[in-house]
Amino acid sequence: MAERNLTTTLRESVGGESDPPTASHHRARSGAFSLDRRSEEVLNLRCSGETLESIGRRYGLTRERIRQVASRAQSKISSSPEMKEILSTAESQLATSGYLSGENLTRIVAAAAPTAVPGATLTAVALARKLILDNGAGTEQSFLVVADQETSALVVLVVEAYAKVAIESGSCTLSKVMSELSPDLTSGDSRARLERLLNDCGEELAQIAANRLEERRRAATGPTLAREALEKAGEGLHHSVIAKRVNTRRAHLGLKPLNPRYVHSLLTYNEEFSYRGAGTYGLRKWGDDVPLIKDAIHDALEHAGRPLAFGQIWGAVCKVRSIKKNSAVLYLDMHPDFYRARSGKYGLRKWLPERPTLRTSRDYVETARSAKRAPNSSRE
Numbered sequence: 001m002a003e004r005n006l007t008t009t010l011r012e013s014v015g016g017e018s019d020p021p022t023a024s025h026h027r028a029r030s031g032a033f034s035l036d037r038r039s040e041e042v043l044n045l046r047c048s049g050e051t052l053e054s055i056g057r058r059y060g061l062t063r064e065r066i067r068q069v070a071s072r073a074q075s076k077i078s079s080s081p082e083m084k085e086i087l088s089t090a091e092s093q094l095a096t097s098g099y100l101s102g103e104n105l106t107r108i109v110a111a112a113a114p115t116a117v118p119g120a121t122l123t124a125v126a127l128a129r130k131l132i133l134d135n136g137a138g139t140e141q142s143f144l145v146v147a148d149q150e151t152s153a154l155v156v157l158v159v160e161a162y163a164k165v166a167i168e169s170g171s172c173t174l175s176k177v178m179s180e181l182s183p184d185l186t187s188g189d190s191r192a193r194l195e196r197l198l199n200d201c202g203e204e205l206a207q208i209a210a211n212r213l214e215e216r217r218r219a220a221t222g223p224t225l226a227r228e229a230l231e232k233a234g235e236g237l238h239h240s241v242i243a244k245r246v247n248t249r250r251a252h253l254g255l256k257p258l259n260p261r262y263v264h265s266l267l268t269y270n271e272e273f274s275y276r277g278a279g280t281y282g283l284r285k286w287g288d289d290v291p292l293i294k295d296a297i298h299d300a301l302e303h304a305g306r307p308l309a310f311g312q313i314w315g316a317v318c319k320v321r322s323i324k325k326n327s328a329v330l331y332l333d334m335h336p337d338f339y340r341a342r343s344g345k346y347g348l349r350k351w352l353p354e355r356p357t358l359r360t361s362r363d364y365v366e367t368a369r370s371a372k373r374a375p376n377s378s379r380e
Helices: 006-013 023-027 037-047 052-059 063-078 081-097 102-112 118-134 149-169 174-180 188-219 222-233 239-252 260-269 293-304 310-318 325-334
Strands: 144-146 273-277 280-283 338-340 346-348
Touching: 037 052, 037 063, 037 118, 052 063, 063 081, 063 118, 081 102, 081 118, 102 118, 102 188, 118 144, 144 149, 144 188, 149 174, 149 188, 222 239, 222 260, 222 273, 222 280, 239 260, 239 280, 260 273, 293 310, 293 325, 293 346, 310 325, 325 338
Parallel strands: none
Antiparallel strands: 273 280, 338 346
């Protein structure tokens, strides 16, 4: 018998026009999960990473038609007798042990549908996992399905232990992980339960811990760690102490230390932090803070109502907070709210005329270098 045209078969499966039926239609078989061969092929391609567009080009169909074929295949899998058997077996295991690993779920699917193609198997595993969670089986840790809060809490503790061992020693062993857990979890019945969890899901728990560790590393920025250090202390700290605590935390995460000068700089210029005098910084949300450098300069210029020489600005700022000369110069030269005039004075950018003329005072005409840092919306 002649091979059936793939495009014709796919069009029929989504309700499109097709050629008149021929004897070759009998070639379509009903495989695992009641899927025909063409639906299996589409699922295989989707699970292998192909896009809807590329599959459509392969078969001469639109992206939407291919999406419909894949969607209907997933619906068939969800409502198939094999899926009922999978869910029943999975729920029994959850009731017995309190957890279900991705590896075990894959085994259950393979046992229920041994003839399924890889794409259908992967789809069935994902759908079964979603159905289990939707039916209130519990919480999810990566690909680990947990049946109750007690098991979920145990998983979290083990993941934390894995992460700590990985940070401190670079390798995870069962004995090292056990040593990080509290004694009540490593004795008697609790120990037996813990060992079963580690033996059944050890690789997945280690992967969850690795993912969590990577998330922590990405989040371990200077401002975040400085904020955490201050929140933990509950009071203002000297910038050197903050830098030390930031780098201690980064060392625990296996990250390179930050330059203390960089930490001091971010404490000075980041509006989340506030200067409290004598090199001490706190969180702005705590209140009772010293004005930011930007605000102190702004207030000094606003009070004068005209451009001022650097010495005048610096003297006014020092009355409300301590600041080094270099820091004040850097702020005036780099912050877009201020400009340096051709006369050498500094002023607020909002004072600059739209179109200066020959009669405009040099105090209100900025230098070319100053103009380069002007916001795009402020001046052309």
